[in-house]
Amino acid sequence: MFIIDKKQKFLIIIFILAILITGLILYFRYFLKQTPANNVFIPENIVPIKSEDLEIFNDPLFKDLEIPKKALDDLGPIGRDNPFAPY
Numbered sequence: 001m002f003i004i005d006k007k008q009k010f011l012i013i014i015f016i017l018a019i020l021i022t023g024l025i026l027y028f029r030y031f032l033k034q035t036p037a038n039n040v041f042i043p044e045n046i047v048p049i050k051s052e053d054l055e056i057f058n059d060p061l062f063k064d065l066e067i068p069k070k071a072l073d074d075l076g077p078i079g080r081d082n083p084f085a086p087y
Contacts, residue, residue: 056062
């Protein structure tokens with residue numbers, strides 16, 4: 001049989017505790033399934049929307065805004081075929 005002195009016994013206990021603590025941290029951090037309700041942020045001070053804030057939608061300048069007719073994909077060629085080739 002093995003003869004274990006006090007120092008080795010202490011180190012074995014510390015090693016087992018370290019493994020248990022690491023296992024518990026991994027379990028609660030990564031493997032425990034969390035419900036979506038746990039991750040919801042609820043602000044404490046909810047400010048109600050004032051009617052003055054919504055008046056911007058009735059502004060003639062806002063109503064004159066137009067959606068761009070040219071799609072962003074149609075802006076033309078982008079860059080060179082090989083950007084690393086010398087000029």
